[in-house]
Amino acid sequence: xxxxxxxxxxxxxxxxxxxxxxxxxxxxxxxxxxxxxxxxxxxxxxxxxxxxxxxxxxxxxxxxxxxxxxxxxxx
Numbered sequence: 001x002x003x004x005x006x007x008x009x010x011x012x013x014x015x016x017x018x019x020x021x022x023x024x025x026x027x028x029x030x031x032x033x034x035x036x037x038x039x040x041x042x043x044x045x046x047x048x049x050x051x052x053x054x055x056x057x058x059x060x061x062x063x064x065x066x067x068x069x070x071x072x073x074x075x
Contacts, residue, residue, distance in 0.1 A: 004069065004072060007072060007073070008026075008030070009027065009030065009073030010069045010072075010073060012024075012026045012027050012073075013027070013060075013064070013069065013073055014067070014069065016061075016064045017065060017067045024057070024061060024064075027057070027060065027073070028057055031073075031074070032053055032057070035053045035056060036050055036053045037049075039052050039053060
């Protein structure tokens, strides 16, 4: 049972884990702008921030099969 069953990110990650690949699109749409903004603040480069955000989402994709809903996705 997920710790945050009403969290749309948890639902998306569980769907992604179950093989619904378009759930990744949902996560990217919800978090990309904020993540790029956060990264840009620290590295002062929009292009590099976008690259790092892409790498972050690629990491999420790689570990999707082992996802455990023990914390909010945004953490």
